Amino acid sequence: MDKNAWKIGELAKLTGLTVRTLHHYDQIGLFSASQVSDSGHRIYSDSDIRKLQQILSFKQLGLSLEEIKEMMEKQSLDRVQVIKMQMQRVKKEIQLQEELYTRLENIYTLLDSEKDVSSNQLIQLIEVMNMVEHYFSKEQLAKMKNQTEQFSAEEMKQMESQWSTLIAAIRAEMEKNTPPDHPKVTELAKTWKSLINQFSAGDQEIVKSAERFHSDNPNNPLQYGMDEALYQYINEAIAKI
Amino acid sequence: MDKNAWKIGELAKLTGLTVRTLHHYDQIGLFSASQVSDSGHRIYSDSDIRKLQQILSFKQLGLSLEEIKEMMEKQSLDRVQVIKMQMQRVKKEIQLQEELYTRLENIYTLLDSEKDVSSNQLIQLIEVMNMVEHYFSKEQLAKMKNQTEQFSAEEMKQMESQWSTLIAAIRAEMEKNTPPDHPKVTELAKTWKSLINQFSAGDQEIVKSAERFHSDNPNNPLQYGMDEALYQYINEAIAKI
């Protein structure tokens, strides 16, 4: 049953590779037939097949053809080291992809909260997310995410309406020129601080970063109708609490 | 401070891209300067820069330049859908990479247990791992791994020496032609079964798969000096317990 001379098509079927792939391996000097017929057809022996199996084993580890070639040629190479390096590479790649996934998730939840998403809004959201990532560390973002996930959808809705009510109230005072140290205003400022604590989990660093973000980037879609003047006004009121 | 005419080098510095990259985006029709000077130099306006920012935002989500181009051109596209699809792609990629990492880890622990690894041994190990993956499902492998991780390095060593002692003892009986149903041998067979249970976590499916693996692949490096005859002998003894 076992013959010792295989044609390229047979070898292809045997291994699941394509003929073109075997041609390619030949071209780059990774794997060639040990014999060639007079007419130029490649003829593979059983030991050729074993070599190919080894190559495929290395490929399963995600090594490049170039690396595999080196592995097969130089036996002076420290293969354990190669495996280690490959593990590191893969680990790094996984990390990157996971970060990417988190980004996508964040955008997606933001999208979900908006009823109707125009294309411009999407672009804005993405841009804001990029800004946000710039102002907060990964750890901070994870903490905040964790924090907000503690709330039910119902509670989230409630908080959002609290925010807009509060901001509207503060704006009203500002437009009436109420001084920031007036009790009415400092009362609102206290509410403001407690609301902020709800998503910052009491982390002062997060609060600071958020302040920097908001004051550097007024007029972003995450601001629930804030602007710089209002922001200033609130800060003054907070100072007077 | 704000000018409305930027040269390509300035834009490159501003965005962290290279000039070549901007040239490339121009070539593929993704992003071009709104103006070109008489001498052929590209001149970018502020609104060009905004457009570029949007492009970079999309790039951060891992979309291809082609996809980004479509996003910018057709606003009929369902961008939420695009985000969803991208999430799926990334998830899949993460899964693949994690499987790869598991493979590498398995090889690495096998490497670690052997003192001295010749290149041929490494290749054999990899081939065996590929076989092993063929015989056991991912879930089964995870279970086994979990099981072995319960043991300390000390215990593992002990188990390994138990295996070789046991196998040596059984082989001795076999070579003395002791019948498989002799009490001495069935006693050894009991020990054998209990040892197997220690790594299979009592999962009969795993044991069955292992049996299939060992009987299909005698003479593999994981066999601690087993061969087919010995395997046969043990099976007969187990049947007589």
Added chain:
DNA sequence: TCTTGAACCTGACGCAACGTTAGGTTCTAT
């Protein structure tokens, strides 16, 4: 033995997203 379709051969281009020369023109500052 002739014929024909399957299998084989060697190029050579294509893809994705640029990096990297190469060779030449234009800006800009002295």
Added chain:
DNA sequence: ATAGAACCTAACGTTGCGTCAGGTTCAAGA
């Protein structure tokens, strides 16, 4: 005016093959 920096286009290189294109050889039936 001149030199060096910055700009331009063109074109090849990278990775691992897929996919023609155009031609030769093999193998089986008439």
